[in-house]
Amino acid sequence: MRRYETIYIMPADLPDADMNDAVEKFAKIVAGTKGTLVKLEKWGKKRLAYKIKKQGRGFYVFMDFAGVSETVRELERNLKIDDRILKYMTVVTAQNVDPEALQKEIDAAKAAAEAAEKQKNEPPPRQEIQPAQPQPQAPVSGEGKNEEAKEEKK
Template sequence: MRRYETIVIVKPGAGETEFSTVSDKVTGTVEGFGGSIVRTDRWGLKKLAYPIKKETQGDFLYVEYAGLPDGVKEMERLLRIDDRVLKFMTVKTQDVFIPDAPKPEGLAGQETASADSDEASE
């Protein structure tokens, strides 16, 4: 699995139910393709830097998730044909992501050792 972040800008006049429908569509598609949602956040209504489809404001949705490329492709296809969505962008943040994986002990020991040596040198 890979880790992704997607930001969706929804039309401001869409209303609460329409916004939650778009949010459910995103999370449902990711989970339908075997992915898992890490975090969902509603950033609220913000002024856009330039008009998009004659709109000067947009309601922002941020979703961080782990999934397969096929799930991302399908989600973007659904967002592209949805009239409520002004714009969206997906960014791959990690190539290999294992949700809830324990941190290797060797790395944890190195971090504390380097922090201790930094404090000792001061």
């Protein structure tokens, strides 16, 4: 089993329902072909460096997954024939992946996401603001010495 990353771009003017449908479709393809989806991120709409199929903006989606060569072959075949996809690229990030370590990583990522969501929903704790205490002022250099010298002369 190898680890892969795929990024694909859809037209920015595509309705949200179609975008979500496409994202779910490709995630199911990975899961259905002996693959494990580690991370799925929607990067959002961005300006393209150059026009692709007469489109100047695109919606980027990032997938991090582990699978066999059949997984990548089937995913790329579907990306190629889907009209909603402007461009895609898949790269290998690791040759030999331990499924147990991969599952631990997925569980840790889910726990971190849940903790972040929980923290986001909770209001921040109230802190009591204490009034500032006046600080005693130290004599400015030179002032204190002159007064002491005058007192000694008397």
